[in-house]
Amino acid sequence: MIIEVTDLKKNFGRVQALKGVNLTVDKGRIVGFIGPNGAGKSTTIRLLLGLLRKDGGKAKIFGLDCYQDAVEIHKRMSYVPGDVNLWPNLTGGEVIDLFIDMQGEDPKSSRKEELIKRFDFDPSRKCRTYSKGNRQKVALIAAFSVESELYILDEPTSGLDPLMEREFQALVKEQKALGKTVLLSSHILSEVEQICDDVAIIRQGEIIESGSIKDLRHLTRTQFIVEAVEDLDFSECQGVYDVVKDHDKWYFQVDHRHIAGVLSYLGNYQVTKLETKEPTLEDLFMRHYEGDAKGGV
Structure with a gap:
């Protein structure tokens, strides 16, 4: 099991953001994590990334505690946020190289150039000139250029055009074929339906439905x-x-x-x-x- 979340709780003052979330992600599976704004998706992901301290329950990745062992976990995973902020005076290519280097890999030996072509991306421009879609491309290219066991993707196609969305979907399927694991948070239900093996629906801080997409269809x-x-x-x-x-x-x-x-x-x-x-x-x-x-x- 790659991700194991048990009775996870998080409060922001009097607001109970997570009320006991239970979520598991097995190796080699693509899991869609869906729910509307305010349901608890981003809070759950921030806890998994070790950016927040939980108020109760357990959150583990690779059997390690997400908060205490965050550094070790991040060496083996890649993350793409839904709103990418970049250094305005660096070029897209320089930022991609920086991210790859931070993961301990050599940008020259990575699959960076292949992904730049696939996403039709111009790495020579300054980041301040990029649209939202191009900023997302920087994060996606950097994330998939390195060898990671787990990809946590939070609204990763935000701002991408339909052609690039299809390229992203093909890329995720390729990672599954290689035995990689993906947790995909998305509001685009058609995207989740096309590429995910399993789905977990979160509502008001609780997982209210989870399982394989095939099995859940039987409930409708x-x-x-x-x-x-x-x-x-x-x-x-x-x-x-x-x-x-x-x-x-x-x-x-x-x-x-x-x-x-x-x-x-x-x-x-x-x-x-x-x-x-x-x-x-x-x-x-x-x-x-x-x-x-x-x-x-």
């Missing part, structure tokens, strides 16, 4: 779109929700365990067309946050 409802000659009546049919009729089409959702029963029930009608849509990670996410107030610290 499948969307049905049905056209029929006569009106449909689901009053005696279990597991059907949110029935809406639009002209000759019926839209409704079905709990996974009741799909067979609903299909059998539809056999009583003259159905002319039937479509189903598999649940997405967004469906699961919205199920938990529907009706919640937005915002937070």
Whole structure:
């Protein structure tokens, strides 16, 4: 196990930011860490990085305490924040070399040049001239140029265009193929769904759902779109929700365990067309946050 978080608590004055977070990340897995602003994602990551002292529980990486052994942990991992601040008078290339050197590797022997080409990045410009997307490229190139066992990525594609987002996703998949481990915090649910093996959803300082994406999809409802000659009546049919009729089409959702029963029930009608849509990670996410107030610290 690479990351092990048990009953992790953190308070900021009277505000309880983390209320007992439990999170595990196994070797070679890509884990999506999702939740809205204020849910506790960044606080959890800062505790993992040793930037904050916990108020309770345990946080370990490589079996080492995240706060007491932060220096040893950072020798074996790479981190990319969601808002990168750079030295304005240095060039992008100089900053990348500095970061690689701080990890104890030789910039000349790293894969820096390959990544600069992949991300279509100009390393000769001063950092003060870079857009947000280019600042993110500096951090990504530096992080993936070194040999790390663990990558902690906090909103890493913020500011990148869609083409560069795809390049990032390909890069993460390559790291998994090499046996590396990734913890990815992101609000882009489609990105998490495409590249992650597992997902952990945090809400108001607590992990409320975790597991493989495949398994979690089973907890959501499948969307049905049905056209029929006569009106449909689901009053005696279990597991059907949110029935809406639009002209000759019926839209409704079905709990996974009741799909067979609903299909059998539809056999009583003259159905002319039937479509189903598999649940997405967004469906699961919205199920938990529907009706919640937005915002937070």
